[in-house]
Amino acid sequence: MSDVSYTLADLCDLAGVTPRTVRYYVAEGLLRSPGTSGPGARYGEGHLARLRLIRRLQREHLPLAEIRRRLAALDDDEAIALAGGPAGPPPDSALDYVRGVLARRGVAASGRSAVPPPAAAVALPAPAIERRLLVDSSGPQWWSADGSLTPPPERSQWERIVISPDVELHVRRPLTRSQNRAVARLLDEARRLLEEEQP
Amino acid sequence: MTLEIRQDRHYIRSASRSTRHLLVRVVAPAGDRRAERLPITVALVLDRSGSMAGLKIGLAKQAVDRALSAIDDRDRFAVVVYDDQIDVVAGLAPAAREAKDRARERLGAIDARGTTNLAGGWLAGCEQVALGQGDERVARALLLTDGLANVGITDPAELEHHAGELRRRGVATSTFGVGADFDEALLQGMASAGGGHFYYIERPAQIPDLIASELGEALDVVARAARLQILLPPGVDARVIGPRPLLRSGDCWAVELGDLVSRQELDVLLALNFPHGSDGDEMPVRVSATDADGALAGAPGVAGWTYADHRTNDAQPRDRALDRIVASNHAARARQEAVRLNRGGDLAGASRLLRDVARKIRGYAGDDPQLLELADALDREAAVEFSVPMAEPTRKAVHAASYRVLASRDVLGRARRSDPDDRA
Numbered sequence: 001m002s003d004v005s006y007t008l009a010d011l012c013d014l015a016g017v018t019p020r021t022v023r024y025y026v027a028e029g030l031l032r033s034p035g036t037s038g039p040g041a042r043y044g045e046g047h048l049a050r051l052r053l054i055r056r057l058q059r060e061h062l063p064l065a066e067i068r069r070r071l072a073a074l075d076d077d078e079a080i081a082l083a084g085g086p087a088g089p090p091p092d093s094a095l096d097y098v099r100g101v102l103a104r105r106g107v108a109a110s111g112r113s114a115v116p117p118p119a120a121a122v123a124l125p126a127p128a129i130e131r132r133l134l135v136d137s138s139g140p141q142w143w144s145a146d147g148s149l150t151p152p153p154e155r156s157q158w159e160r161i162v163i164s165p166d167v168e169l170h171v172r173r174p175l176t177r178s179q180n181r182a183v184a185r186l187l188d189e190a191r192r193l194l195e196e197e198q199p
Numbered sequence: 200m201t202l203e204i205r206q207d208r209h210y211i212r213s214a215s216r217s218t219r220h221l222l223v224r225v226v227a228p229a230g231d232r233r234a235e236r237l238p239i240t241v242a243l244v245l246d247r248s249g250s251m252a253g254l255k256i257g258l259a260k261q262a263v264d265r266a267l268s269a270i271d272d273r274d275r276f277a278v279v280v281y282d283d284q285i286d287v288v289a290g291l292a293p294a295a296r297e298a299k300d301r302a303r304e305r306l307g308a309i310d311a312r313g314t315t316n317l318a319g320g321w322l323a324g325c326e327q328v329a330l331g332q333g334d335e336r337v338a339r340a341l342l343l344t345d346g347l348a349n350v351g352i353t354d355p356a357e358l359e360h361h362a363g364e365l366r367r368r369g370v371a372t373s374t375f376g377v378g379a380d381f382d383e384a385l386l387q388g389m390a391s392a393g394g395g396h397f398y399y400i401e402r403p404a405q406i407p408d409l410i411a412s413e414l415g416e417a418l419d420v421v422a423r424a425a426r427l428q429i430l431l432p433p434g435v436d437a438r439v440i441g442p443r444p445l446l447r448s449g450d451c452w453a454v455e456l457g458d459l460v461s462r463q464e465l466d467v468l469l470a471l472n473f474p475h476g477s478d479g480d481e482m483p484v485r486v487s488a489t490d491a492d493g494a495l496a497g498a499p500g501v502a503g504w505t506y507a508d509h510r511t512n513d514a515q516p517r518d519r520a521l522d523r524i525v526a527s528n529h530a531a532r533a534r535q536e537a538v539r540l541n542r543g544g545d546l547a548g549a550s551r552l553l554r555d556v557a558r559k560i561r562g563y564a565g566d567d568p569q570l571l572e573l574a575d576a577l578d579r580e581a582a583v584e585f586s587v588p589m590a591e592p593t594r595k596a597v598h599a600a601s602y603r604v605l606a607s608r609d610v611l612g613r614a615r616r617s618d619p620d621d622r623a
Contacts, residue, residue, distance in 0.1 A: 005474070048436070093329065095326065097368055098365070180353075185543045189545075
């Protein structure tokens, strides 16, 4: 890893976040403290990589506590490698990948088809950043990357959207188009308000 | 193939970090019309939800009919329709006459109904394409919708993730959004991550032409899975200005370009952030292009910056043509974000964003009339169009126009070509 260092302003510009957000993440233990404060504070490539990973994992609706846990397990080189995206050939074919996703989500094509029914859930190698989504009609459940969750018996789905460590929204799918737009506006506004509240 | 490099100035600051832009223009070689084109495997995935009833579903069927006429038994195709259920109307098969006739007949019986399992329909189409994958094929799923993903996988980040993973595995995705109710950020995100293209279809009558145009490009590919490889000195960070995926392995960065067609002209704009250094030290950057067909092999391009003091940096001349490209790309990004803010009701935020970009452009415009005109336009939009809730078709149009700037597409959403008449 190089000895590159960034000022807070440079770091924010590269990562697309505000200084307030960086200070919040340091306070919450998602980023290491730069060691000094004020204009002399310097941040490294590891900080930049972690900021990018935090944003990516937030887009996947992971709670901050979970993001903190995952980042704590990475050294700087690993964080930089993950933040840059996957390198090298993928471990499986497109067909295996699609069938793995379809099987985990309990989706099957119906009607006339020349395609045999999807194979049983494929045990894919755990991705470096595993995804978790809430699929349930009776209460919270989780599925993990090996597809071990049984699809719920009823058709309704609840989506759990984490807005901040202490605030989340539960949405039952499907919604109408206008409801989806309203939820999107609600989430944007809630994140904006809660970000302003952060120290 | 040509690879043209344009760098933003030649000096960087010794005593502080510097941001400089690098424009890489890739021009794909001409396809040899006498040679065999690459066969394609294509899935046409159509939204049949209730809102597609009437003219839209009829024109979507016309688009499929026209697409089937354009391919032959070298190619493979599948047709998938979806609402909250997914139906494989025609499973993957060689595009022989009988298979095409059967597909047309079955599609003729399809009507609009139900809600929108966009993810399920799209993944079913990708599954069909994946069944027919071969080493020497262009593999692509074309997704047409007029609505949102409101059943099944609905998270845009997850759908983009899957599109990117499928692109890595050789299946590209292009998306077509019809009307005013679809999620343009979702469809653009899926297409960008998926190595394909996004189209805004303002009027249903455009459906057949735009799908035919995209399929025509798939039949005219000369360089599959094209990529720019960029070797940066240690400590230099890079961002792509635009929707293309950027990967990194140590000091080697890669920008995914998707499949390139005959004589396609593609601009990739990068923002490079340099650390401070010592006067006179040089920072070279090497750029090369690769693809699955060896069509882009050629000598790498080289750019380089030299550390100097503030006075030397401030006195250096600017490349105004490059400045204009940088400004128009930043303006396009800002307009897309301003559309999102406007839709969310943050009118002040949308206006503020556009004014900020206008101010930054004026900071380096000097007396360049085009740059100043762009800054004025952004200020006008901030004060007028974006200061009130925009009509949804207007938002869609602004978003799509910005996408075409960022993705080097022409005004009709097609690949830009060095020879505009070179179209299949």
